[in-house]
Amino acid sequence: MKPPRDLVFVSAGLGLDGGGRAVAGRLLAGACADFARRRGIALHLLTLSGGGLPAEESPATALPAKDFGGNARDLAFHVWKRQLTNRREAYVFDLLGPARAQTYLPGLARAPYLLPMYGIEVWHPLEWDRRRALARATVRFAISPLHPGAGPAVLPRDRGHGRSPPWPWKTGQPKGRSTRP
Secondary structure (H helix, E strand, C coil), rough: CCCCCCCEEEEECCCCCCCCHHHHHHHHHHHHHHHHHCCCCCHHHHHHHCEEEEECCHHCCCCEEEECCHHHHHHHHHHHHHHHHCCEEEEECHHHHHHHHHHHHCCCCCCCCEEECCCCHHCCCCHHHHHHHHHHHEEEECCCCCCHHHHHHHCCCCCCCCCCCCCCCCCCCCCCCCCCC
């Protein structure tokens, strides 16, 4: 049996000044830290900016990070290098932006990775590198039950949706979906 993979959490930033994106990132990083602790595996935290996971109740809950000071290129190169030199890691990205690094790695060199989908990914067609990162993710999860059905803008092809939202604003339901249970 193969030993479990260590986790590498890659964040756009976890700082307390990062707004809702950083809050979601801190929650996901905390869940990853709990998962790693229960499984007895290592967790490495890489962040574009904003430092590590802040201690909520005591310094023992803090998680240090390698901070790239806002340099996205350095973060991407570091992620590539880690994957090419260490095949026993799995990645968790807290945002689609940093996950774009995965689009340039061939399949055999690319580690498995998890990517959350927030509402912003369905409102406008994604650039090619974001579509590709999303399509290649080993695991994707949505924070909304409507998100997976809103697919056209998040799939590898935008299917002609242009810049319009994938569902009507007033109903809050994807086109073609019934509001009945």
